[in-house]
Amino acid sequence: MSQKWKGPRHTITARVSETLAGALRDRASELGIPVGDLVAIGMAEYMGMPEQAPKQPDPTRVELPITPG
Numbered sequence: 001m002s003q004k005w006k007g008p009r010h011t012i013t014a015r016v017s018e019t020l021a022g023a024l025r026d027r028a029s030e031l032g033i034p035v036g037d038l039v040a041i042g043m044a045e046y047m048g049m050p051e052q053a054p055k056q057p058d059p060t061r062v063e064l065p066i067t068p069g
Contacts, residue, residue, distance in 0.1 A: 024038060024039065033054075037054040040052075040053060041053040
């Protein structure tokens with residue numbers, strides 16, 4: 001399932017330690033968001049621009065599982 005369009009975006013690549021990458025993946029999984037969104041949220045807060053952070057998913061909207069016929 002694709003994500004909603006978030007407007008124009010620019011790709012930035014960063015190399016991080018294996019430990020940090022694992023922690024980012026784990027936390028993003030806990031929150032149910034992509035790792036890139038987690039990084040963007042953190043950087044927006046760090047830069048004092050929280051309004052630029054991706055919006056987190058609405059927890060009241062649950063995706064229904066697809067089960068085999």
